[in-house]
Amino acid sequence: MSHVDEQGEQGGDDLVAAEYVLGVLSAPEREAAARRVDADRAFAQIVDAWEARLAPLAAAYAEEAPPASVKAAIDRRLFASASDVARRGKTGIWSSLAFWRALSAAGIAAALLLAVQPLMQRPADLTQDRLVASLDAQNSDVRYLALYDRAADRVSLSHVSGERATDRDFELWMIEGQNAPVSVGVVPSGNTITLQLTDDLRAKLAAGAVLAISVEPTGGSPTGQPTGPVVAAGGLRDI
Amino acid sequence: MTATTAIPAATPNGTPYGTPTGTHDISKLIVRTSLRDRAAFDLLYRHTSAKLFGVCLRVLKDRTEAEEALQEVFVKIWSKADRFAVSELSPISWLVAVARNHAIDRLRARRVPAADLDAALEVADQAPSPEAQAIAGGEGVRLHRCLEELEADRADAVRGAYLRGDTYEELAARFSVPLNTMRTWLRRSLLKLKDCLER
Numbered sequence: 146m147s148h149v150d151e152q153g154e155q156g157g158d159d160l161v162a163a164e165y166v167l168g169v170l171s172a173p174e175r176e177a178a179a180r181r182v183d184a185d186r187a188f189a190q191i192v193d194a195w196e197a198r199l200a201p202l203a204a205a206y207a208e209e210a211p212p213a214s215v216k217a218a219i220d221r222r223l224f225a226s227a228s229d230v231a232r233r234g235k236t237g238i239w240s241s242l243a244f245w246r247a248l249s250a251a252g253i254a255a256a257l258l259l260a261v262q263p264l265m266q267r268p269a270d271l272t273q274d275r276l277v278a279s280l281d282a283q284n285s286d287v288r289y290l291a292l293y294d295r296a297a298d299r300v301s302l303s304h305v306s307g308e309r310a311t312d313r314d315f316e317l318w319m320i321e322g323q324n325a326p327v328s329v330g331v332v333p334s335g336n337t338i339t340l341q342l343t344d345d346l347r348a349k350l351a352a353g354a355v356l357a358i359s360v361e362p363t364g365g366s367p368t369g370q371p372t373g374p375v376v377a378a379g380g381l382r383d384i
Numbered sequence: 385m386t387a388t389t390a391i392p393a394a395t396p397n398g399t400p401y402g403t404p405t406g407t408h409d410i411s412k413l414i415v416r417t418s419l420r421d422r423a424a425f426d427l428l429y430r431h432t433s434a435k436l437f438g439v440c441l442r443v444l445k446d447r448t449e450a451e452e453a454l455q456e457v458f459v460k461i462w463s464k465a466d467r468f469a470v471s472e473l474s475p476i477s478w479l480v481a482v483a484r485n486h487a488i489d490r491l492r493a494r495r496v497p498a499a500d501l502d503a504a505l506e507v508a509d510q511a512p513s514p515e516a517q518a519i520a521g522g523e524g525v526r527l528h529r530c531l532e533e534l535e536a537d538r539a540d541a542v543r544g545a546y547l548r549g550d551t552y553e554e555l556a557a558r559f560s561v562p563l564n565t566m567r568t569w570l571r572r573s574l575l576k577l578k579d580c581l582e583r
Contacts, residue, residue, distance in 0.1 A: 201524035
């Protein structure tokens with residue numbers, strides 16, 4: 146389409162993203178834009194920015210309850226073989242975490258190393274666009290979803306469940322091989338937290354490091370090593 | 385045992401209006417859906433399907449097709465929920481974007497005989513935006529104010545394009561201006577809106 150070329154010169158990505166979000170593009174132009182959203186993180190962010198700008202217009206969509214047949218059809222499509230939707234299996238090793246609470250501060254760091262060893266089966270493939278880790282543990286209801294985004298070079302943590310006590314903080318650690326855990330930082334309370342990766346942390350992740358969250362005094366561990374129980378841990382996997 | 389009971393049980397009759405659900409809760413439901421938590425997915429459907437069905441109905445203007453589109457939208461939400469974590473959108477905006485994009489794609493894929501298209505355009509709403517009043521809340525107030533700075537018909541074209549997913553051709557026909565004029569109108573309007581919102 147000739148006007149695509151024109152607009153490429155005039156407004157660039159920002160205008161294409163705006164037109165895509167507004168909904169005025171033709172089918173082939175929409176398809177091309179959607180492909181870029183998947184492949185090009187920078188473009189996806191421009192599209193997101195336009196979605197956010199125009200989102201208040203969506204208030205004009207009147208709610209209307211769909212007929213029950215719709216949900217039934219969705220369930221048939223997604224869960225036709227209902228037996229395979231059992232909850233994700235748990236690795237048995239977390240049963241051993243229960244005794245961590247009784248350990249000394251130093252012992253906890255050592256135990257943490259032991260416990261996460263089985264998770265480090267293979268290095269994470271950081272050439273994948275997205276890797277995910279479910280951080281959880283059998284003895285706690287704390288659960289985070291960690292998402293590594295290669296294009297943006299950052300890890301997003303989404304809080305799923307479990308609250309911290311009032312005078313405690315969650316601290317995120319990265320543990321690689323036999324090395325002592327390295328603090329990534331205190332996890333701010335909130336829904337979704339984004340951590341920009343340093344070279345050091347990226348190298349550890351690439352080497353198969355595991356993410357773990359421990360309970361610490363407010364402000365984080367005073368010793369630089371985990372001092373409280375580990376309430377969630379997990380390694381990155383391809384999505 | 386990990387706790388999967390943080391989300392309160394839904395009302396017995398399943399009404400989407402009975403349990404007010406905040407942004408925070410919808411976020412959690414999406415994240416749990418990305419972890420293949422079916423109970424969370426069911427709750428997410430309960431709380432958001434009416435809004436997303438409204439999106440599909442408005443764009444597709446056909447009940448049967450809107451119902452099919454809504455199915456596909458929730459199948460997408462189930463399989464792409466992890467994308468939410470890397471998006472910076474609010475949960476409802478993210479869900480609406482998934483639904484709107486899908487409905488508009490469907491609309492574009494539809495082969496409409498020219499005569500039907502003309503008929504559809506004639507009955508379509510030309511009245512000045514009832515949408516304007518429906519916009520509420522802080523961000524909505526700002527966007528509304530910025531739309532007011534545009535000429536009235538251009539603001540209507542922006543609203544109409546967003547809500548119905550019209551093409552440039554359809555908008556040009558509706559506002560009785562040449563195609564290139566409409567294209568120029570909308571592009572300038574979008575850039576003005578952005579400037580205004582960033583002021």
